[in-house]
Amino acid sequence: MLIRADSLDDNHVIESDVCIVGGGAAGITLALELAAGGMNVTLLESGFLDFDAATQDLYRGDNVGEPLTVLGGEVDLDEIRLRWLGGTTNHWAGYCRPLQPVDFQRRDHLEVSGWPIDHDDLLPFWARAAEWCRITDSEFSPAVWQERSGMKLPPISNRVVAPVAFQIAFPMPFGEVYRDDLARSTRLRVILGANVTNLADDGRHVTSAEIRTLGGLRLRARSEAFVVASGGIENARLLLASTDGNPSGLGNNHDLVGRYFTEHLQSYAGFGLFEAPLEDLVGFHGEDVEITRGRHAGSVHGVKYALALTSEHVASANTTGLEVQFALGHLPDGVPYQPGGDTMAEIGALLSAVAGERPSTAAYVQVLAEQRLNPDSRVTLSSESDPFGMPRARLDWRHTPQDRAAILSGLRTVAEQVGAAGAGRFQIIPGGVHADAADHMIPGEFLSLYRSSPEEFDPLGFPVGVGFHHMCTTRMATDPTEGVVDADCRVHGIDNLWMAGSSVFATGGVATPTFNIVALALRLADHLTSVVPNLSR
Numbered sequence: 001m002l003i004r005a006d007s008l009d010d011n012h013v014i015e016s017d018v019c020i021v022g023g024g025a026a027g028i029t030l031a032l033e034l035a036a037g038g039m040n041v042t043l044l045e046s047g048f049l050d051f052d053a054a055t056q057d058l059y060r061g062d063n064v065g066e067p068l069t070v071l072g073g074e075v076d077l078d079e080i081r082l083r084w085l086g087g088t089t090n091h092w093a094g095y096c097r098p099l100q101p102v103d104f105q106r107r108d109h110l111e112v113s114g115w116p117i118d119h120d121d122l123l124p125f126w127a128r129a130a131e132w133c134r135i136t137d138s139e140f141s142p143a144v145w146q147e148r149s150g151m152k153l154p155p156i157s158n159r160v161v162a163p164v165a166f167q168i169a170f171p172m173p174f175g176e177v178y179r180d181d182l183a184r185s186t187r188l189r190v191i192l193g194a195n196v197t198n199l200a201d202d203g204r205h206v207t208s209a210e211i212r213t214l215g216g217l218r219l220r221a222r223s224e225a226f227v228v229a230s231g232g233i234e235n236a237r238l239l240l241a242s243t244d245g246n247p248s249g250l251g252n253n254h255d256l257v258g259r260y261f262t263e264h265l266q267s268y269a270g271f272g273l274f275e276a277p278l279e280d281l282v283g284f285h286g287e288d289v290e291i292t293r294g295r296h297a298g299s300v301h302g303v304k305y306a307l308a309l310t311s312e313h314v315a316s317a318n319t320t321g322l323e324v325q326f327a328l329g330h331l332p333d334g335v336p337y338q339p340g341g342d343t344m345a346e347i348g349a350l351l352s353a354v355a356g357e358r359p360s361t362a363a364y365v366q367v368l369a370e371q372r373l374n375p376d377s378r379v380t381l382s383s384e385s386d387p388f389g390m391p392r393a394r395l396d397w398r399h400t401p402q403d404r405a406a407i408l409s410g411l412r413t414v415a416e417q418v419g420a421a422g423a424g425r426f427q428i429i430p431g432g433v434h435a436d437a438a439d440h441m442i443p444g445e446f447l448s449l450y451r452s453s454p455e456e457f458d459p460l461g462f463p464v465g466v467g468f469h470h471m472c473t474t475r476m477a478t479d480p481t482e483g484v485v486d487a488d489c490r491v492h493g494i495d496n497l498w499m500a501g502s503s504v505f506a507t508g509g510v511a512t513p514t515f516n517i518v519a520l521a522l523r524l525a526d527h528l529t530s531v532v533p534n535l536s537r
Contacts, residue, residue, distance in 0.1 A: 002183050004048075005194040006215045014191065016042040017532055019209055019223035021196045021238065022230035023047075024087025025514050026500040026521040028174045029132055030227060032181055033525035035188040039532065042221050043182075044194040044211065046230075047084030049175070054214055056083050058195065061233075061393035062382045068397065069465045070266075077393060080468045081231055085192065086175025088231065088468065089514065094170030094301070096135050096515035098126050102311035102321065103509035109318040112260065112373040115506040116478040116487040125519035132518050134177065134296045135167035136289060145303050151283035154305050155276055155423035160313045161414050164323060168286065168302035194219065196238060197390045199226065199497070203245035206497045212388045224535045225528060229500035229521070232261070232470025236379040236503065237393045239474070239484075239491075251474075251491040254481050258379035260472040261397055262508040265369040266465040268433035269411055271336055271344060271452055272326060272363040274424040281361055284326040307418075308510065309410055320403075321370035321510035322410035326363035329447035335362050336450035337437040344452070347427060362447050364433075365426060368467065369407045370510050374398050379473050399464060408459055429454050431462035469513050474503040488527050489520070496535055500524055 008014075018034055020027045023045035031043040047055045059078040067074045082090045099119065106114030127138040139145075142163040146153050154163040182190050191211075198210040206226045211219040228235050236258035240249035249257050274281055286304025291297050308323035329335060333345045344362055377398040381391035407430070415426035429452065437451035477483025480492035489504050491497045500521050502513040 001185065001188065002190045002192060005191050005211065005213045005219060006217060008217065008219060010217050012219050014042050014189070014219065014221040016040040016189070016221070016223050018042070018225045018227065018528060019044065019221045020227045020229055021209060022087065022228065022234070022501070023085045023175065023190065024229065024231065024501070025089050025174050026517050027229035028086070028178050028182065029518050029521040030229065030500055030525050031188055031190070032178065032185065033522060034528060035185045037525070037529045039187065039529070041188045042223065043188065043190045044196055044209065044221060045085050045190060045192050046195045048192045049085055049179070051084055055193070058386050059083050061395060062384070063395045063397070065377065065396035065398050066464070069463065070468075077233070077395060080466070081233065084175065085179070085190070086173040089172060089174040092170075092172060092514055094168045094172045095512040096133050096167045096169065097140060097164060097511040098122070098138070098519075099509045099511050099516050100311045100321065102314045103507055105315065107315065107318070110372055112375070112482070113507055116476055122516075122519050122523070125522045126515070128522050129515055129518040131294050131296065132522070133515055134169040134172055134291070134299055135301050136291050140165045140167070142305055149287050149289055149303055151287055151303070151305070152280050154281070154283060154307060155274070156307065156418055156421045158417065159310060161307055161417040162310050163305045164308045166304050166306065168304065170302070195388060197241070197388045198244070199228075199238065199242040199250055201242065201245040201250055201494065204493065205495055214387065225496050225498065225532045227498045227500050227524070227528075231501060232473050232503040233379050233393050233395065235499055235501060236473040237381065240379075240381050241390050251484055251494055251497070253493055256475075256484050258473050259375045259377075260373045260475055261377045261379055261395065261470065262371050262373060262472040262505075263397065264467040264469045264508060264510065264512070265371050265399060265403060265407065266467055267367050267407060267430045267462060269324070269365040269367040269430050270426055270428045270433060271450070272365050272418070272424055272426045273331065273344065273347065273359045274361040274363060275359050275422065276361060278328055278330060278361045281328055284363065285328055307414055309413065313413070319409060320372060320406045322407065322414075323368050323510050324411070324414050325366050325368065327366070327446065329362050329445050331360050331362045332442055332445060334440060335442060335445055335448045336364070336452045337440040337448065338452045338454075340453065340455060347425070359424065364447055364450055367407060367411060368510055369403070369410065370508055371399055371403055373472060373507060374400060401460065404460065404462065404464070427452065427454070429457040431458035432456040467512065469502065469508070471502040471505040471508045471513060474499045476504045476506045489524050498524060498528070
């Protein structure tokens with residue numbers, strides 16, 4: 001059932017077994033799973049069915065740390081998140097891939113690492129998450145996808161560098177795809193335009209969620225259990241602003257709420273040359289496949305490959321995760337344009353030393369890398385308030401020279417492995433890649449848009465972009481001095497409050513988060529189904 005909050009009476013009290021704050025991927029998945037299991041559920045969504053400027057403005061905040069950049073331009077806090085039903089899945093690119101085994105391991109060379117659950121603990125939930133995310137299944141083996149789709153495997157696979165496969169469901173706005181399910185459910189009320197400004201608590205137990213509307217109404221939600229699923233920034237903001245039982249914020253006894261804010265580090269890394277012809281490397285570009293069974297049968301999604309450092313190498317080399325994606329093209333002279341030096345065709349002659357022939361395929365190289373957890377990278381509260389008097393978010397995102405060094409080291413490792421295999425050569429020049437060579441574009445060659453300026457390579461200060469992936473601000477840990485939630489995503493010290501979404505990630509890894517967010521939401525749904533009936537006893 002879909003209800004507008006402004007259609008209710010002032011001071012109305014909404015009662016249910018479970019109250020979920022936030023209608024994105026985690027909140028929608030969790031709400032529908034719990035309702036299907038027989039629970040009465042309230043889902044509180046700040047936005048409506050579509051974009052609303054006044055609601056989106058509630059996401060404005062202060063960014064006082066590293067600039068948040070994408071495609072070379074800086075963005076603000078109200079641009080990296082979307083505040084209507086479906087949340088940030090409304091601009092999600094749909095990339096799905098599970099976290100890797102190394103992501104769950106404690107790594108001694110990192111200040112903070114390790115999950116209180118294992119990789120295998122999520123296997124059944126990734127299987128279920130596949131249908132929710134509108135992809136074929138939870139099979140991500142490149143070899144399997146070669147058999148299924150006919151795409152040849154990338155020309156390298158060993159213990160150091162190996163191909164990884166993505167399934168890509170795009171577009172996949174959860175609010176639109178599951179709107180009818182939300183509306184039809186008799187055990188679920190989705191309250192739209194419901195802005196939660198405070199979680200009232202007595203120090204051990206959340207008693208209600210206080211709700212405001214932009215039209216001036218004040219409402220409350222009372223439940224046996226509460227789940228906050230509002231995103232990596234907003235989850236922390238709501239806990240920090242809820243000060244009834246603790247002036248430093250709900251669940252913040254150890255000053256950890258909002259700390260360890262983590263992004264996936266992205267950089268235009270350089271250019272590659274492959275010996276193989278373009279048609280043999282189509283897997284880097286990807287192909288479409290049709291889903292043949294389940295509720296989304298008949299839908300089409302993409303599959304593509306990338307190259308990544310293996311879990312074995314990340315662990316043994318004391319480094320962090322990294323993957324490299326490629327945009328492919330043919331190799332005519334001048335692709336990409338290099339005003340101050342050789343053309344890529346001339347650089348390609350280097351391949352004769354290992355391949356015996358001139359290559360025909362060029363590739364633009366983009367890197368996605370894991371960020372080390374940093375306690376000083378954090379979400380706090382701004383001195384400015386929103387229209388409800390709730391402090392706005394203040395983000396101080398910080399990455400370190402070690403993060404840039406790990407990106408360069410990982411890129412060199414990938415390049416060395418590709419070269420040693422006789423498969424190609426890379427020009428690694430973070431800081432020296434620019435998508436501004438339109439005056440030199442060759443018809444039909446996308447890569448001719450790029451300009452390569454090796455002299456601008458900056459190993460210490462090359463630009464680092466973001467993926468709009470906001471993680472680890474209420475990280476999962478067994479010890480409450482190391483994290484905000486326990487292995488079941490319950491807030492330490494609060495007996496009826498859970499968190500959902502990528503804020504509970506214990507480390508960020510490299511895999512894009514949404515598929516893993518949904519898997520964790522399904523795991524939480526199973527847990528709440530077993531524990532909520534006992535909360536009132």
